[in-house]
Amino acid sequence: MPNPPSAPGTPLVYGFLLLLVSLHKHSQDEGVGQQKVLPQIPVKSGGPHGAGVLGVHLEGPFISREKRGAHPEAHLRSFEANAFHDVLATYGPLDNVRIVTLAPELGRSHEVIQALTARGICVSLGHSVADLQAAEEAVQSGATFITHLFNAMLPVSCSVELALEAASLHPAQLLGLEKHKGTLDFGADADFVVLDDSLHVRATYISGELVWQAEEARQ
Numbered sequence: 001m002p003n004p005p006s007a008p009g010t011p012l013v014y015g016f017l018l019l020l021v022s023l024h025k026h027s028q029d030e031g032v033g034q035q036k037v038l039p040q041i042p043v044k045s046g047g048p049h050g051a052g053v054l055g056v057h058l059e060g061p062f063i064s065r066e067k068r069g070a071h072p073e074a075h076l077r078s079f080e081a082n083a084f085h086d087v088l089a090t091y092g093p094l095d096n097v098r099i100v101t102l103a104p105e106l107g108r109s110h111e112v113i114q115a116l117t118a119r120g121i122c123v124s125l126g127h128s129v130a131d132l133q134a135a136e137e138a139v140q141s142g143a144t145f146i147t148h149l150f151n152a153m154l155p156v157s158c159s160v161e162l163a164l165e166a167a168s169l170h171p172a173q174l175l176g177l178e179k180h181k182g183t184l185d186f187g188a189d190a191d192f193v194v195l196d197d198s199l200h201v202r203a204t205y206i207s208g209e210l211v212w213q214a215e216e217a218r219q
Contacts, residue, residue: 011050011051012050012051012204012211012212013201013204013212014201015193015195015201015204016051017046017051017052017191017192017193017204017206018046018051018052018053018054018181018191019051019052019053019054020053020054020055020056020057020098020099020171020175021041021053021055021056021057022056022057022058022059023037023038023041023056023057023058023059024059024060024071034058034090034091034092035090035091035092038056038091038092038093038096038097039092039093041053041055041056041096042096043055043096045206045207046191046206046207046211047206047207047209047211048209048211048212051206052206054098054175054177055096055097055098055099056096056097056098056099057097057098057099057100057101057124058091058097058099058100058101059101059126059127059147060075060076060101060127061075061076061077061090062076062077062078062079062087062090062102062103062106062109062112063076063101063102063103063126063127063128064103064105064106064127064128064129066129067103067127067128067129068127071127077090078106078107079106079107079108079109079111079112080106080107080108083108083111083112083115084111084112084115084116087100087112087115087116094116094119094121097121098121098122098175099121099122099123099124099145099175100116100121100122100123100124101124101125101126101127101147102123102124102125102126103125103126103127103128103129103130104125104128104130104134104135104137104138104143105128105129105130105131105134109138109141110137110138110141113138113141113142113143114141114142116142117141117142117143120176122144122145122174122175123138123141123142123143123144123145124143124144124145124146124147125138125143125145125146125147126146126147126148127147127148144174145174168181168182168183169182169183170182189206189207189208190205190207190208191205191206191207192205193205194217200214201214202214202216202217203217
């Protein structure tokens with residue numbers, strides 16, 4: 001079998017089969033904001049040309065000032081005035097958006113969460129100072145994930161099997177793709193990597209096709 005052409009960049013080399021692109025709101029200038037960038041990140045399948053793109057994760061500007069992290073305070077926003085319409089005014093069309101991270105303590109957040117989930121978009125809670133009640137209300141409204149969980153905390157030990165599921169099946173379930181992604185069950189897409197005993201990537205397969213192979217593995 002001939003070796004597939006090498007992909008531009010390095011995602012396939014490191015075993016990345018699918019990418020979810022995260023965007024931050026770092027400018028109020030619409031010309032360089034999400035409205036201009038989002039249409040340039042279409043959903044696409046992977047192959048010898050490179051990893052596939054599942055869509056976009058939007059992180060900010062609807063987050064807490066106290067927990068904004070690297071997000072400039074001057075660029076943060078709320079949706080208290082027009083709720084979901086403020087989201088559309090900030091991001092533009094949400095056709096390729098998979099996840100939106102927001103702080104649930106912001107006013108009218110439950111309306112926004114319901115509107116996003118009704119469109120099939122996963123709502124993740126993050127950059128937040130919400131108390132338990134606000135978090136529970138967000139979950140009841142449809143939020144299903146947490147951004148930066150365990151960030152700046154001690155590592156958690158787990159078995160290899162759990163680690164593999166956390167890196168494959170669970171993300172697919174979060175995005176509603178578990179029938180085709182994150183598993184090697186019959187009928188799934190057969191996206192997988194081959195590792196050596198030192199856990200170095202030796203080959204990358206997308207939809208059952210060899211799309212990258214280490215030079216040593218070709219010998």
